[in-house]
Amino acid sequence: EPEVTQTPSHQVTQMGQEVILRCVPISNHLYFYWYRQILGQKVEFLVSFYNNEISEKSEIFDDQFSVERPDGSNFTLKIRSTKLEDSAMYFCASSGAGERTQYFGPGTRLLVL
């Protein structure tokens, strides 16, 4: 069964460093999402992406964040200069055309020291 994959599964970085989180959505899906979950808190929407551009973004998704679909398969989230409060689990999700079910990747656990 097709699934969303994410790499790395865990990343530790120093404050101020750039990180890139990678996602490979399900191959025929057209809509892509990033969510994050700070430890002990609820999952929060970051950004949605369709047709090579951002569809919607939350107030969390400030200028430090960017997303890209550099080729036909990868979908990346970049954090330019990480802060301690960026430590969280980051989930990628995708959905197909005309389908509202979102399929989640296993997440990347980011720890900023």
Place this chain on the structure above:
Amino acid sequence: KNEVEQSPQNLTAQEGEFITINCSYSVGISALHWLQQHPGGGIVSLFMLSSGKKKHGRLIATINIQEKHSSLHITASHPRDSAVYICAAIDGYGGSQGNLIFGKGTKLSVKP
């Protein structure tokens, strides 16, 4: 702004018990997800529904759009059902896509 509330926050049950988790939301939505989050953190979609009722194995989900309420039921609960169950509303009307607004989750523990 849409708020999604779940109850209870924590639930402990004995194996075999019938379990109900409730979800309510404040603003109209187009559909709603029930998700399961395992202790390792991974999220699995259980149901996406916009009306009525859906059943998959021992899991049943219902939604009442007018009352802005949804329930997830687990029949004959088993220790392997132990997880966090999350309700997530798909914001907005019409169209086929929408961003998810998540509840805080219900942590279920089923004892043998």
